[in-house]
Amino acid sequence: MTTIPVSWYLIVSALLFTIGTIGVLVRRNPLIIFMSIELMLNAVNLAFVTLSSYLDSADGQVFVFIVLTVAAAEVVVGLAIIVSIFRTRRNIDVDEMNLLRG
Amino acid sequence: MASLLLWVLIPPLLGFIILGLLGRTLPRSAILTVAWGTVALSFLFALSAFLSLLGVHPDSQRVSDVSVYTWAIAGDLQVHFGLLLDPLSATMLLVITGVGLLIHIYSAGYMADDPGFWRFFSYMNFFIFAMTLLVSADNLLFLLVGWGLVGLASFLLIGFWYQRPAATAAARKALVINVIGDFGLMLAIFLLFKHLNTVDYGYGGPNCIPGTSGYGVLTAASCQQLGSLVSLAIPLLLFVACAAKSAQLPLYMWLPDAMEGPTPVSALIHAATMVTAGVYLVARTHVLFTLSPYALPIVGAIGGLTALFAATIALTQLDIKRVLAYSTISQLGYMFMGESAGSYSAGIFHLTTHAYFKALLFLGAGAVIHALGGEQDMREMGGLRYRMRITFWTFLIAVLAISGIPPFAGFWSKDDILGALLTQATSVGGAARYLYYGLWGLGVLTAGLTALYMFRLFYGIFMGSYRGAGPLKHGHAGSEEEEEEEALTTVGRRRRGESALYEIYEVPAVMTVPLIILAILSTIGGLVGSFALFDYSRWQPLNAFLAPVLGSAPEGNLPLLWLSTGASLIFALLGLLIAWRRYGQGFVYKESRNPFYRLAYNKYYVDEIGIALLINPLLWLGRQASALLEGGLLDGGSRLVGRAFSLVSAGGRRLQTGYVRNYALAILIGVVLIILYYVVRG
Numbered sequence: 001m002t003t004i005p006v007s008w009y010l011i012v013s014a015l016l017f018t019i020g021t022i023g024v025l026v027r028r029n030p031l032i033i034f035m036s037i038e039l040m041l042n043a044v045n046l047a048f049v050t051l052s053s054y055l056d057s058a059d060g061q062v063f064v065f066i067v068l069t070v071a072a073a074e075v076v077v078g079l080a081i082i083v084s085i086f087r088t089r090r091n092i093d094v095d096e097m098n099l100l101r102g
Numbered sequence: 103m104a105s106l107l108l109w110v111l112i113p114p115l116l117g118f119i120i121l122g123l124l125g126r127t128l129p130r131s132a133i134l135t136v137a138w139g140t141v142a143l144s145f146l147f148a149l150s151a152f153l154s155l156l157g158v159h160p161d162s163q164r165v166s167d168v169s170v171y172t173w174a175i176a177g178d179l180q181v182h183f184g185l186l187l188d189p190l191s192a193t194m195l196l197v198i199t200g201v202g203l204l205i206h207i208y209s210a211g212y213m214a215d216d217p218g219f220w221r222f223f224s225y226m227n228f229f230i231f232a233m234t235l236l237v238s239a240d241n242l243l244f245l246l247v248g249w250g251l252v253g254l255a256s257f258l259l260i261g262f263w264y265q266r267p268a269a270t271a272a273a274r275k276a277l278v279i280n281v282i283g284d285f286g287l288m289l290a291i292f293l294l295f296k297h298l299n300t301v302d303y304g305y306g307g308p309n310c311i312p313g314t315s316g317y318g319v320l321t322a323a324s325c326q327q328l329g330s331l332v333s334l335a336i337p338l339l340l341f342v343a344c345a346a347k348s349a350q351l352p353l354y355m356w357l358p359d360a361m362e363g364p365t366p367v368s369a370l371i372h373a374a375t376m377v378t379a380g381v382y383l384v385a386r387t388h389v390l391f392t393l394s395p396y397a398l399p400i401v402g403a404i405g406g407l408t409a410l411f412a413a414t415i416a417l418t419q420l421d422i423k424r425v426l427a428y429s430t431i432s433q434l435g436y437m438f439m440g441e442s443a444g445s446y447s448a449g450i451f452h453l454t455t456h457a458y459f460k461a462l463l464f465l466g467a468g469a470v471i472h473a474l475g476g477e478q479d480m481r482e483m484g485g486l487r488y489r490m491r492i493t494f495w496t497f498l499i500a501v502l503a504i505s506g507i508p509p510f511a512g513f514w515s516k517d518d519i520l521g522a523l524l525t526q527a528t529s530v531g532g533a534a535r536y537l538y539y540g541l542w543g544l545g546v547l548t549a550g551l552t553a554l555y556m557f558r559l560f561y562g563i564f565m566g567s568y569r570g571a572g573p574l575k576h577g578h579a580g581s582e583e584e585e586e587e588e589a590l591t592t593v594g595r596r597r598r599g600e601s602a603l604y605e606i607y608e609v610p611a612v613m614t615v616p617l618i619i620l621a622i623l624s625t626i627g628g629l630v631g632s633f634a635l636f637d638y639s640r641w642q643p644l645n646a647f648l649a650p651v652l653g654s655a656p657e658g659n660l661p662l663l664w665l666s667t668g669a670s671l672i673f674a675l676l677g678l679l680i681a682w683r684r685y686g687q688g689f690v691y692k693e694s695r696n697p698f699y700r701l702a703y704n705k706y707y708v709d710e711i712g713i714a715l716l717i718n719p720l721l722w723l724g725r726q727a728s729a730l731l732e733g734g735l736l737d738g739g740s741r742l743v744g745r746a747f748s749l750v751s752a753g754g755r756r757l758q759t760g761y762v763r764n765y766a767l768a769i770l771i772g773v774v775l776i777i778l779y780y781v782v783r784g
Contacts (some may be wrong), residue, residue: 021770025763094762 125220283346348380365468402442411434552678566688
């Protein structure tokens with residue numbers, strides 16, 4: 001059985017990250033944006049585990065746990081904000097939220 | 103010995119602080135206890151300092167100069183806060199605290215109804231402190247401190263009734279003119295320091311040779327190296343200060359306006375003490391005045407002109423306080439004339455007697471004003487002798503004293519001055535001789551005018567029949583509103599003339615007692631002076647007392663002195679006679695078309711000329727400067743800077759769109775660029 005080379009994993013990871021980034025940049029629905037952010041985080045996770053296995057070290061896997069925890073916390077806070085914005089504005093289009101404009 | 107002087111200074115200062123901080127909450131009796139007590143303490147200490155001086159023999163040792171602390175050291179200059187006790191300062195301190203105490207007592211009655219009772223006494227205590235500092239300082243710098251502080255006290259007290267626009271305007275005028283004088287004094291001090299390296303009166307300074315002409319003065323020999331220009335500039339600059347403080351031409355304009363203050367203030371500050379500071383300064387620094395042959399004649403000429411000028415204005419005024427104000431200016435002119443003749447002690451002698459009788463005149467006028475509820479116009483008076491007996495008699499004594507009728511105090515001091523002038527005229531040579539003859543003539547003529555206007559005032563107030571309508575209802579602090587109200591009730595105004603006279607009452611004892619004491623002093627005050635008329639060597643206590651400081655006055659020969667006395671007495675009696683002929687049956691005011699009368703009545707239009715020539719151009723300049731510099735340059739410049747920033751940021755603010763994804767994109771680009779940089783660099 002031939003092993004899949006490390007570079008392939010990394011390419012997938014980069015692709016996922018790019019897709020996520022584009023999603024964050026172009027979508028207007030905050031839920032989709034969150035999902036894109038998750039995608040980016042998981043792309044990073046993939047890179048971590050790949051390299052962890054490649055270098056035969058547990059450090060990368062530990063990092064993944066931390067990232068997962070942070071991601072969960074971030075989603076909780078983010079969703080709470082979105083709900084609160086929806087309650088006051090009846091709308092969660094991110095382009096409408098431009099009060100910080102200079 | 104001089105530590106006594108510190109105790110003269112401290113009580114009024116404490117009184118000022120206590121009254122100024124707590125006065126509002128204190129009851130009346132406490133305010134009076136503090137105000138009277140501190141000045142009385144000050145007087146007692148001044149008296150004991152004076153007595154301790156008398157106990158020292160020989161009299162050239164009668165000096166003590168104690169440095170309380172060193173205030174500043176800069177290079178060669180050492181400025182001590184030093185107190186100088188010598189015959190001159192002791193005499194001045196006695197006059198200031200003594201007359202000051204009497205006027206403090208009197209004020210309790212005069213200001214009784216005033217809501218600013220505590221404020222008044224705290225200012226008065228402050229004045230006493232400043233004035234005692236002025237005369238007891240042992241160097242010109244601390245004299246300047248006192249000089250400035252008395253100006254401030256005068257400003258505060260002229261503007262005491264600050265609700266009245268006239269009072270605040272007068273206060274401002276007084277302050278501005280006094281500051282001109284302060285400036286002159288400062289320049290004189292700078293020059294002295296530059297050339298003599300000292301600001302002390304007598305001892306210090308490496309360039310001064312001490313002890314050649316006694317003590318307590320800038321010694322004559324020390325100052326020989328001054329150039330002729332500097333030696334003229336210093337006394338003239340000093341005299342600018344004297345002219346401003348002592349209301350001499352052309353800086354006298356503030357004094358008549360200063361009558362807007364309460365009458366006790368006019369008596370204490372603007373007649374008896376503060377305005378004589380100039381006379382004191384000339385006496386104190388007389389060595390500087392003798393350095394240049396022109397300095398003293400200039401002082402004399404200005405004094406003589408002022409004496410006559412002010413006397414002619416006093417002839418025509420109707421406001422009793424203004425008559426007294428112009429008479430003060432005129433008498434100050436006399437003092438400077440006496441000093442210009444080299445007889446400084448005559449100037450100080452007249453200063454002393456003048457303090458008595460002029461304070462008495464003002465306090466008497468104040469009593470009349472108080473009894474009439476604020477009326478100051480002579481046309482509304484007359485016949486008051488029936489109702490105000492004590493005021494009448496004391497005022498009569500003061501009028502006799504100022505008119506130079508023997509044996510009252512003014513006679514002796516005025517004669518001293520006139521005699522000194524005539525003596526000087528016969529002893530000097532050159533053009534100065536004619537000047538001194540002229541000054542003597544001016545002095546004699548003014549003596550006649552003095553008797554004329556003083557008796558005009560006296561007849562106007564006390565003789566004839568009453569012309570007014572009883573006391574005004576309101577206090578003397580009446581605002582304009584009240585005056586309007588007064589005008590409204592004039593139609594139904596109470597009875598006029600004789601019957602209204604019975605609504606007027608003599609002032610309370612707290613006011614009459616100081617009048618009586620001052621009347622006694624005005625009667626016998628001449629005793630301390632020189633009885634030059636009889637024999638110079640026999641009786642001249644004040645002269646001899648002051649001689650260590652001021653040098654002995656030049657002696658005149660007896661026939662000359664009798665001539666001088668005779669002439670001034672004849673003129674004074676002539677003035678009295680004219681006044682009696684004209685006003686003896688009661689003062690009748692007639693509009694006169696005589697151009698000289700109009701000129702004097704309008705005070706020679708000096709105020710108007712001043713406004714046209716000085717004030718208006720200055721205001722114009724100020725407005726232009728305000729428009730150009732302030733509006734154009736400063737405001738315009740700062741607006742330009744603001745404009746530039748807002749223009750620049752108008753482009754930059756477009757970057758801040760408020761769209762989160764734009765920021766995210768920017769971050770992404772940044773990250774990519776950073777990564778690219780490292781990738782390319784390898």
